[in-house]
Amino acid sequence: MSDKYAVIGNPIAHSKSPLIHHAFAKESDQSIAYTAELIPLDGIEAGLDTLQQKGFKGLNVTVPFKEQVWQSLTDKSERATLAGAVNTIVFNDDGSRYGDNTDGVGLCLDLTQNHGIDLANKRILLLGAGGAARGVIQPLLAFQPAQLTIANRTLRKAQTLAALFNHLGPIRAASFEQLTDNFDLIINATSASLRGDVPPIPSASISSQTFCYDMMYSNTDTAFIQWAKKHQAVKTSDGLGMLVEQAAESFRLWRGIKPNTQTVIDLLRQ
Ligand code: NDP
Secondary structure, three states: OOEEEEEEEOOOOOOOHHHHHHHHHHHOOOOEEEEEEEOOOOOHHHHHHHHHHOOOOEEEEOOOOHHHHHHHOOOEOHHHHHHOOOOEEEEOOOOOEEEEOOHHHHHHHHHHHHOOOOOOOOEEEEEOOOHHHHHHHHHHHOOOOOEEEEEOOOHHHHHHHHHHHHHHOOEEEEOHHHOOOOOOEEEEOOOHHHHOOOOOOOHHHOOOOOEEEEOOOOOOOOHHHHHHHHOOOOEEEOOHHHHHHHHHHHHHHHHOOOOOOHHHHHHHHO
16 A cells, blocks of 8 residues: 655645655655645644544645644754744654654755756845745755845844844845845745735845746746846746755655656646
């Protein structure tokens, strides 16, 4: 019988994770069954218990449960601890649970390997200070950028994150109005694109050398990507590659094999 895995969330029907993980399994000759499981909003603990009792070997966790799962798990990776969120759970054979967060490494792999960006010494602007932003800060700082600036509508949240990660590298917080210089890389980790909005980024932040990356993915250009193209960004990308790369890192944790991601990115782009 195939080992069972699932992505849990609410809502969850839209998730691309079953398609991605089955493609990984096929490509790497692994036998798995991967489903999308809807968990009641007030039922995360019962949901984890039920899935573990049913013999699931691991889970991906998505909105809105990443922070709740982080709170409930005691055994976590350092990157998950710093991220304040868990997106991957391993159910061990002895009944214990282990939490990890692969979102940050997923973003960095997409930027460095799929887009060929050298993050060292780059001036990076991270827009947003929610869960997605927090999860990518430590992995980005590990590449030793010249500066990581976090800009957020609510400045206090950006300041909190900057203080939290200050010991790991050059990081500062800013309001949108305080942005006066341009950046090599702008990463949109706000949820503004979900509503077709663009954060109020000053045009001085972008030059013809700026790479613009939206964590949201879409078949058509997001509002942020449209803004970037209008301001002559050198290159743009949505977050589909990040989604596939974070999934590949989860797959590696569960199966001990790192699948080929480019074929799956190409498949999803079709
Ligand atoms: P949160 O709700 O935790 O945070 C939302 C952030 O967006 C906050 O910083 C908020 O600012 C800001 N924001 C919302 N609307 C606006 C606006 N109109 N103008 C300016 N700022 C705005 O969301 P997450 O961090 O969980 O997710 C953010 C995005 O990242 C989503 O689009 C999500 O789909 C994407 N994502 C993609 C992944 C991938 O694999 N590609 C993985 C994880 C997330 P404030 O603090 O002021 O409210």
